[in-house]
Amino acid sequence: MAVTKIILLDIPTVLPVSTSPNTWKVRLTLNYKELAHGTKWVETTDIESVCKSLGIPPTSVLPDGTPKYTLPALIDNTFTPPAFLSDSTPIIEYLERTYPDPVSSRALYQPASRALHALFEYHVAQSITSQLLPVMIMHMYDKKTPRDRIHFRQRIEAAFGKKLEDIELKGKDREEHWKKLERAFDLLAAFMQTRSGAGELFTGPNLSLADCTLGGLLLALRYDSPDEAWMKVSSWSNGKWSRYMAALSKWTSVE
Numbered sequence: 001m002a003v004t005k006i007i008l009l010d011i012p013t014v015l016p017v018s019t020s021p022n023t024w025k026v027r028l029t030l031n032y033k034e035l036a037h038g039t040k041w042v043e044t045t046d047i048e049s050v051c052k053s054l055g056i057p058p059t060s061v062l063p064d065g066t067p068k069y070t071l072p073a074l075i076d077n078t079f080t081p082p083a084f085l086s087d088s089t090p091i092i093e094y095l096e097r098t099y100p101d102p103v104s105s106r107a108l109y110q111p112a113s114r115a116l117h118a119l120f121e122y123h124v125a126q127s128i129t130s131q132l133l134p135v136m137i138m139h140m141y142d143k144k145t146p147r148d149r150i151h152f153r154q155r156i157e158a159a160f161g162k163k164l165e166d167i168e169l170k171g172k173d174r175e176e177h178w179k180k181l182e183r184a185f186d187l188l189a190a191f192m193q194t195r196s197g198a199g200e201l202f203t204g205p206n207l208s209l210a211d212c213t214l215g216g217l218l219l220a221l222r223y224d225s226p227d228e229a230w231m232k233v234s235s236w237s238n239g240k241w242s243r244y245m246a247a248l249s250k251w252t253s254v255e
Helices: 021-032 044-054 088-098 111-127 133-143 146-160 171-193 209-224 229-233 237-251
Strands: 002-010 035-041 073-076 083-086
Touching: 002 021, 021 088, 021 209, 021 237, 044 073, 044 146, 073 088, 083 088, 088 209, 111 171, 111 209, 133 146, 133 171, 133 209, 133 229, 171 229, 171 237, 209 229, 209 237
Parallel strands: 002 035
Antiparallel strands: 002 073, 073 083
């Protein structure tokens, strides 16, 4: 493992691991690149104050001009001056640029393919991630720390104008929504079958930026909802996602 002084800011849960797909996306990268790192756990309620105190830049700016702070964030104290970064994809781009693998085939992406990866991230966000809340909202709520449950409920209920329990789909509507998500996962599996070579990942045996994106999402589903979401997803696409997760397992340790 490379001798580095990296701190990943992640979101705690009632589990020993995070359930954030975006922080998992960076953690997969750190583990794959074998970069020594530690974790600073920051509850959602404290993200803004902690990031400001550490000098971590905002992820974006809200319509009213207010800076928005989100996790993951990363501090790299390996060099002087240290690097302070936010947002999963820019963090991964920094890690790839700063710590390139000597074996070029192990690169998370080739520069010429960056636009394709951006398109993939958009597709996953639109067809899967943005569709999860109606069937995942209470699973997500249950895994949050007690303080973050209060924050989550206030934020989501203000946005939707209704109770969390009323946002969640039930009965036939819930099953129809899961079927819609299954079709999205089946489409991804079909695309992945078009590549040549062995291995369950997008580019074979090595991790890619696309795998970090999708893998982070699958890990979030597995930990947020092992008895519903992951039970369903792992059975879809002829077991593709169960095999996919097994291929990722070597890079999922939490330090």
